[in-house]
Amino acid sequence: MNTRPPVFPSPATPPPIARPAGWASVLLRPQFMALLAVLAVNWVLFPGFFNITWQDGRLFGSLIDVLNRGAPVAILAIGMTAVIATKGVDLSVGAVMAIAGAAAAVMVTSGVPAWLAVSVALAAGLVCGLWNGVLVTFFDIQPIIATLVLMVAGRGLAQLITEGSIVTFSDPFLIFIGTGSVLGLPTPIVLATLLMVIAALIVRRTALGLLIEAVGVNRSAARFAGISARTLLLLVYSFAGFCAALSGLIVAGDIRGADANNAGLWLELDAILAVVIGGTSLLGGRFSIPMSVLGAVIIQAMNTGILISGFSPEFNLVVKSGVIILILVLQSPYAARLVQRKSAAPTSKGRQP
Amino acid sequence: MFIFKGLAIAAGIGALLSSAAWAEGLQGKVIGFSQIGSESGWRAAETSVTKAEAEARGVDLKFADAQQKQENQIKAIRGFIAQGVDAILVAPVVSTGWEEVLTEAKEAAIPVVLLDRGVDAPQDLYLTSVASDQVKEGRVAGEWLVGAVGDKDCKIVELQGTVGSSPAINRKQGFEEAIAGKANLSIIRSQTGDFTRSKGKEVMEGFIKAENGGAGICAVYAHNDDMAVGAIQAIKDAGLKPGTDILVTSIDAVPDIFAAMVAGEANATVELTPNMAGPAFDALDAFLNAGTVPEKFIITESKLYTPADDPQGEYDRRKGLGY
Numbered sequence: 141m142n143t144r145p146p147v148f149p150s151p152a153t154p155p156p157i158a159r160p161a162g163w164a165s166v167l168l169r170p171q172f173m174a175l176l177a178v179l180a181v182n183w184v185l186f187p188g189f190f191n192i193t194w195q196d197g198r199l200f201g202s203l204i205d206v207l208n209r210g211a212p213v214a215i216l217a218i219g220m221t222a223v224i225a226t227k228g229v230d231l232s233v234g235a236v237m238a239i240a241g242a243a244a245a246v247m248v249t250s251g252v253p254a255w256l257a258v259s260v261a262l263a264a265g266l267v268c269g270l271w272n273g274v275l276v277t278f279f280d281i282q283p284i285i286a287t288l289v290l291m292v293a294g295r296g297l298a299q300l301i302t303e304g305s306i307v308t309f310s311d312p313f314l315i316f317i318g319t320g321s322v323l324g325l326p327t328p329i330v331l332a333t334l335l336m337v338i339a340a341l342i343v344r345r346t347a348l349g350l351l352i353e354a355v356g357v358n359r360s361a362a363r364f365a366g367i368s369a370r371t372l373l374l375l376v377y378s379f380a381g382f383c384a385a386l387s388g389l390i391v392a393g394d395i396r397g398a399d400a401n402n403a404g405l406w407l408e409l410d411a412i413l414a415v416v417i418g419g420t421s422l423l424g425g426r427f428s429i430p431m432s433v434l435g436a437v438i439i440q441a442m443n444t445g446i447l448i449s450g451f452s453p454e455f456n457l458v459v460k461s462g463v464i465i466l467i468l469v470l471q472s473p474y475a476a477r478l479v480q481r482k483s484a485a486p487t488s489k490g491r492q493p
Numbered sequence: 494m495f496i497f498k499g500l501a502i503a504a505g506i507g508a509l510l511s512s513a514a515w516a517e518g519l520q521g522k523v524i525g526f527s528q529i530g531s532e533s534g535w536r537a538a539e540t541s542v543t544k545a546e547a548e549a550r551g552v553d554l555k556f557a558d559a560q561q562k563q564e565n566q567i568k569a570i571r572g573f574i575a576q577g578v579d580a581i582l583v584a585p586v587v588s589t590g591w592e593e594v595l596t597e598a599k600e601a602a603i604p605v606v607l608l609d610r611g612v613d614a615p616q617d618l619y620l621t622s623v624a625s626d627q628v629k630e631g632r633v634a635g636e637w638l639v640g641a642v643g644d645k646d647c648k649i650v651e652l653q654g655t656v657g658s659s660p661a662i663n664r665k666q667g668f669e670e671a672i673a674g675k676a677n678l679s680i681i682r683s684q685t686g687d688f689t690r691s692k693g694k695e696v697m698e699g700f701i702k703a704e705n706g707g708a709g710i711c712a713v714y715a716h717n718d719d720m721a722v723g724a725i726q727a728i729k730d731a732g733l734k735p736g737t738d739i740l741v742t743s744i745d746a747v748p749d750i751f752a753a754m755v756a757g758e759a760n761a762t763v764e765l766t767p768n769m770a771g772p773a774f775d776a777l778d779a780f781l782n783a784g785t786v787p788e789k790f791i792i793t794e795s796k797l798y799t800p801a802d803d804p805q806g807e808y809d810r811r812k813g814l815g816y
Contacts, residue, residue: 186702186703188703188705195732196732200731201702205698205699205702209695209698303537304531304534304537305534305537306534306719306749308752319730391691394691394726395690395691395694395722395723395726396726397690397749399689399690399719401532401533402689402690402691403691444699447695447696447703448699448700448702450682450703452683453653453656453684453685454657456656
């Protein structure tokens with residue numbers, strides 16, 4: 141029936157993270173160069189950028205701000221990486237953030253214990269993701285359209301939950317998720333790091349990562365090879381929904397309120413950008429979760445740099461897009477070939493096992 | 494039995510006649526209200542205040558929510574014209590494309606009052622427009638700060654609204670007018686916080702780091718209260734006291750800024766009143782009953798609120814309005 145021959149992804153191209161070729165080569169990746177460059181520019185604009193002090197039992201400084209503010213997008217990017225690796229995309233994560241924040245805020249303000257409110261919010265995220273997954277797998281709707289539905293409707297749903305106003309709360313646990321600290325580090329950083337490590341371990345220490353890549357490269361081929369593509373896709377979209385809900389809780393906890401109109405607005409695009417900067421192809425297949433998180437940090441380092449630079453806000457978007465174009469060009473195959481040609485001699489013998 | 498019935502009917506008619514004879518103001522008038530939608534808390538408050546004003550005056554208010562779409566508003570206005578209402582209130586979602594439907598209303602001799610925003614249409618197509626003066630709002634906030642700091646040096650950081658939006662442009666201009674010529678006041682940093690709490694907090698965090706842990710900042714001026722609420726949290730996170738170490742002034746007068754005032758964390762806010770309908774009804778009353786044509790632009794008051802103005806009471810009074 142399917143005329144195309146089933147093609148299994150060639151095992152000759154291992155994923156980048158599976159076998160890192162030494163720290164030096166990892167640090168030579170364009171993403172690290174870009175991050176260092178952005179941080180260096182920030183340092184020139186604001187000499188105190190790298191100052192970190194200890195205040196009120198937590199670390200305090202611009203660098204911490206970058207990680208802390210980048211955490212919500214980093215968490216979104218972790219889920220988004222898995223979705224994009226399956227050749228999908230999830231546009232609804234921003235709206236799911238709003239739903240999760242709204243649900244948790246409305247529940248704690250009406251007296252529900254915080255652990256239950258948080259669990260329900262995370263479960264709501266899972267259900268939203270599952271809904272996307274069902275549309276993509278069982279109804280075979282293209283991911284960009286399937287998730288667009290929830291992107292639009294989800295924000296409306298969140299507004300229904302909050303009745304259009306900002307629901308403020310003073311629940312200590314929810315506030316802790318957004319602005320607390322663990323061992324001196326802001327909670328969002330700790331949560332994002334934990335999620336990154338766990339997700340990376342699960343996909344790379346089990347066959348899950350390989351299966352996701354297989355589905356992303358060729359879904360029917362993967363199915364013929366015995367992979368339950370549907371279950372896998374449902375799992376991946378649910379995970380993205382869960383990540384979005386966690387991110388939504390952080391954002392709500394941060395401002396001690398659920399702002400259904402603005403929470404997570406346009407963050408789905410930042411998350412996709414983080415994944416792309418991290419080097420995962422939108423065509424599916426190879427992916428790297430830590431690199432996507434790095435992408436999110438680069439974006440935030442840039443945002444923070446713009447804030448402290450003192451430029452007039454009219455320049456924000458121009459500067460941002462300029463830097464992003466530069467990063468993407470540096471990562472392009474063209475630039476890679478150029479670098480390879482220039483440094484062909486040293487790298488050929490410089491590679492250490 | 495039928496005598497009683499007849500008496501009752503006669504009494505009823507008598508009551509009707511007397512009420513018609515004694516009718517004052519807009520009692521019994523049918524007024525259509527085409528609202529934009531409920532995109533913000535302020536909009537929701539405007540809707541509930543309009544409904545309350547109508548009820549207090551005995552107006553039969555026909556409410557239509559356009560859900561941010563102009564075509565829905567035009568449909569609603571045509572519906573009102575067909576019903577033969579006595580007057581129409583419109584909060585226009587955009588400024589262009591109103592000539593045709595406003596002409597239809599004019600031909601039907603139904604006066605139209607614009608609320609909150611203006612339109613690009615000949616002025617004879619509507620009775621009047623009720624709106625706030627955004628430049629003045631900024632000026633009132635600035636004048637408060639000028640008075641509050643006296644002769645002391647004061648470095649101000651500004652949280653702007655969405656880049657290019659008219660409230661951001663006008664509120665910035667008004668504030669700058671108020672502090673112009675005061676050598677001791679200067680705006681040292683200005684960035685957009687997109688009118689949101691989280692952006693307001695993030696930008697303020699950056700400002701505090703960039704200005705020596707906040708030691709160089711004497712006041713923050715936010716173009717709306719939501720950004721100010723976010724900034725207050727950033728100031729607290731930095732170990733400073735908002736309202737004391739860094740003065741906080743903003744615009745809108747939403748309930749949460751009064752909660753911050755109660756806690757001593759905000760110093761002043763300028764009200765963008767949700768009661769646009771009150772002056773609109775007054776103008777309609779004068780026009781329909783006495784034929785007085787109102788001024789073309791009715792400007793609402795930009796009232797300043799400080800912690801001396803019973804913030805707890807203001808909070809309680811506003812909380813139920815749907816902000």
